[in-house]
Amino acid sequence: MNDIIINMTGIIKRFYVGEPNELEILHGIDMVVKRGEFISIVGASGSGKSTLMNIIGALDRATEGSYTLEDTVIEKARDAELSAIRNQKIGFVFQNFNLVPRTNAIKNVELPMMYGGMSQRDRNRRACELMDMVEMGDRLYHQPNELSGGQKQRVAIARAMANDPAIILADEPTGALDSKTGRLVMDLFHTLNKEQGKTIVLITHSKELASETGRILTMSDGVFVL
């Protein structure tokens, strides 16, 4: 099996292409992430972190350059294939959790499996395991608005793990949490990384959190700086 999970070369992202206000955000990003790595991407607001994250997460395509995720060449994929890639290979963890409202915790965890076409019974079993793993086994049927921030984020992490993705893509996962619950979430990422060998890409502006990870990539004005 290929040990390189993310292989990006010369990624350029421009907005409003061909218009007078054309804007280049990423100026040629090269990046390689190996299986089992826990890396962080840091940078000030406006440095292009989010744009890069959208490209890594297959939510957006690069204007130029090539990006291979495991064995899939992203720039050649059609829209429906991108949906499948997000579904199978990427687990998103957002700053503001983004649990689907009016849908209980376990149903939220089941969502990626449902879109992946897993049977009701299998995904229910898997969702229960995942909820146990994030120590939320006693809150299976709680609605998102009945959960605290830390609990929501743990459900979100369980959801990200649902289809056993190649990478967990966490965008400021502790940004909306107090330092204590933030700590718990970070510990959970460390556990996933060490015990399950999960590849994790953490996007943050906190140097402190970044320093816990194996490798730090610092972004400034659309390029990596040392």
Added chain:
Amino acid sequence: MNITENIRMAWEGLKANKMRALLTMLGIIIGIASVIGILTIGSGLSSSVTGAMGSLGVSNITVSLQRKSNDIGNRRLGNITEDDLITNEMIEALSARYDEAIAGISLSQNAGGGQAKDGHRYANISLTGINAEYLFVNGINMARGRNFIDRDILRGRNVAIVSDRLVNNMFGGDTNKALGEEIVVYVGNEILVFIIVGVYEYEMSIYNMSNASERDLNTSLFIPVTTAKKIANAFDGYTSFTVSAENAVDSIAFAHQIQSFLNRYYVNNDNFEVQTMSMESMLESLNTMLNTVSIGLSVIAGISLLVGGIGVMNIMLVSVTERTREIGTRKALGATNGNIRVQFVVESMIVCLIGGFIGMLLGGALGYAGTSLIDTGAYPTFGSIVIAVGFSLGIGLFFGYYPANKAAKLDPIEALRYE
């Protein structure tokens, strides 16, 4: 991701917003209820009219004289002479020629309206001369006594068959007492005396509907047709009569045969000809008319369905905007555009289907109540239920598609960032 999952998801979404779902349904409920209600009342009305006319005999054929004219407005009989009338000989010839097809021929002569009086007791009557077959052809049942016999008709006797209502007014409801009694009738300036030989059962029908009180109800007082001709000083002959065809006979075709048979007598008549009309063809055209009216009304009610559908679209658009982040999240988790589109279309179809179902119950109740006022209550027909369900689903699909497509095409990045 199969359809039951979509339905469950849509159901959860609706449950989370009950009031809004109900308000969205309201347009569909009202629309479907009015369409079903109108169709039910329409079909109830048409079956009650058919029933009422059928009880008089669908096999009846009315034969009448009319002026030879291409101008429909000028077909009044006007100054008709004795030579123009349909004679007894013609009727006998007809009866002999089509003996097997004819169940009865009903002749009548109106001799004016008036009052039967006995001291302070009275009853309003219309004096109608009839032949013996009249009662049978017109479906009138005898309560007691006898029908007219040949001698009554031939001699023009002063005998009468009265209604049970008249017996109520004049003889305290005792039919035994009424039979054989004399009854004094005031018609115009004349005072006539008849001997009661029979009593018939009066039935209210759409033909003699009246809002008079029971006491003042006007009923027919039947006398022999020959007697009536004398009283009315009328020509010996008829401008119209009714033929009752045997059940096995196709009355529409038979009506044409009668018409051409009798018109042979009128070939040389410059002014008049015979026209026949079968009850069956009248029923058919009446039913067609009623159906047209109820379909027309349903189309108007259908406009409220259209408005309801636009309401559904409106709310679905609001719902899509409100759930932009959710849509973004679902897309990030791997939902395809198709998944999102189906989710919203199914949701709008479910709203419409539930609305349609409630509307159907409501419309059925409305139709039942409406038809109960006219006659016996009628239930919605199977066809109208199919139309209602089909329409609701169609509206859900049609008006749900645009919002659903809007949701499906949202850019996941924009949607996730939406505040």
